Amino acid sequence: MMRNEVIYIIFICLGLAMATAALKVFLINISDAYIKRNREDLFNTGDALAIKCRDIGCKLTEQIQIYNNYINSLGLKQTISCSNSVVSNASNNAIKFIIKYSDITYDMFSLERLDFCSTFMRNRDSLCNDMDELYEHVKSKLPFYVRLFATKQEVPYTICGVDYKLALVENPIFCFSYVSPAGKSKHNYEINISAEIMNNLLKNVSSKISKQGYATIQRNSMTNDLREAIKKRDNYTCCICGNSVFKEPNLLLEVDHIIPISKGGTTTASNLQTLCWRCNREKGNSIIGQDH
Numbered sequence: 001m002m003r004n005e006v007i008y009i010i011f012i013c014l015g016l017a018m019a020t021a022a023l024k025v026f027l028i029n030i031s032d033a034y035i036k037r038n039r040e041d042l043f044n045t046g047d048a049l050a051i052k053c054r055d056i057g058c059k060l061t062e063q064i065q066i067y068n069n070y071i072n073s074l075g076l077k078q079t080i081s082c083s084n085s086v087v088s089n090a091s092n093n094a095i096k097f098i099i100k101y102s103d104i105t106y107d108m109f110s111l112e113r114l115d116f117c118s119t120f121m122r123n124r125d126s127l128c129n130d131m132d133e134l135y136e137h138v139k140s141k142l143p144f145y146v147r148l149f150a151t152k153q154e155v156p157y158t159i160c161g162v163d164y165k166l167a168l169v170e171n172p173i174f175c176f177s178y179v180s181p182a183g184k185s186k187h188n189y190e191i192n193i194s195a196e197i198m199n200n201l202l203k204n205v206s207s208k209i210s211k212q213g214y215a216t217i218q219r220n221s222m223t224n225d226l227r228e229a230i231k232k233r234d235n236y237t238c239c240i241c242g243n244s245v246f247k248e249p250n251l252l253l254e255v256d257h258i259i260p261i262s263k264g265g266t267t268t269a270s271n272l273q274t275l276c277w278r279c280n281r282e283k284g285n286s287i288i289g290q291d292h
């Protein structure tokens with residue numbers, strides 16, 4: 001007798017639970033249907049913000065495939081097997097180590113891809129914020145049951161006709177992983193490549209390229225005519241030791257950048273001096289980054 005009663009109670013509870021779950025699914029469905037049916041009105045309520053969300057959303061939807069391809073081609077979503085010291089060093093200088101171990105190169109090819117991804121991520125982040133804000137705007141226009149049961153995060157996306165998938169695009173994870181030979185010890189350092197880190201990667205590659213471009217221009221500015229003019233100006237005399245072709249007819253004279261190109265020096269008369277080859281070598285050894 002007692003046992004039967006317990007079984008009845010269990011059945012009743014199960015039945016109630018199932019009915020509640022079914023009711024909830026039903027309410028979610030009619031809430032979502034309400035949003036879809038009233039999309040246009042709600043869109044107009046959102047006004048400028050809704051238009052902004054729709055436009056950015058459309059653009060991102062068009063770009064997402066390219067973004068994924070670029071992330072893969074730059075090798076930003078991978079796990080690198082490396083030594084324990086690389087794992088520790090990477091945690092102190094993430095940007096440098098990502099560039100070194102990914103497929104990023106210091107050229108326009110990588111620069112353009114990083115720039116694209118950085119912009120995409122920044123737009124995606126601002127879209128997510130704008131969508132949250134848009135929900136706050138339209139919330140008061142929704143019937144009570146819709147506010148309660150509609151899938152809140154998706155509402156503004158539905159209103160703007162933007163795929164909610166965009167909000168679910170995850171940052172690429174770049175992982176440095178060390179596993180000891182016996183497999184007993186493991187050490188991982190995971191870098192979540194946020195929009196900010198992507199922007200730092202971009203800045204790093206960009207500054208290195210512009211430096212290289214600068215150095216090339218400065219080196220190309222050094223012509224034979226300029227070299228000859230500087231030697232003549234300095235009266236074919238070394239500006240450090242005072243030795244000259246008049247004292248030593250076969251003396252090799254060179255034209256030196258007073259401030260090296262690598263330190264921002266330019267190839268202009270005021271930054272150039274005549275040195276004998278001995279003094280130039282000595283100067284080269286004493287200043288790091290010296291050029292000739």
Ligand SMILES: [Zn+2]
Pocket residue numbers: 238239240241242243275276277278279280
């Ligand atoms: Zn000299």
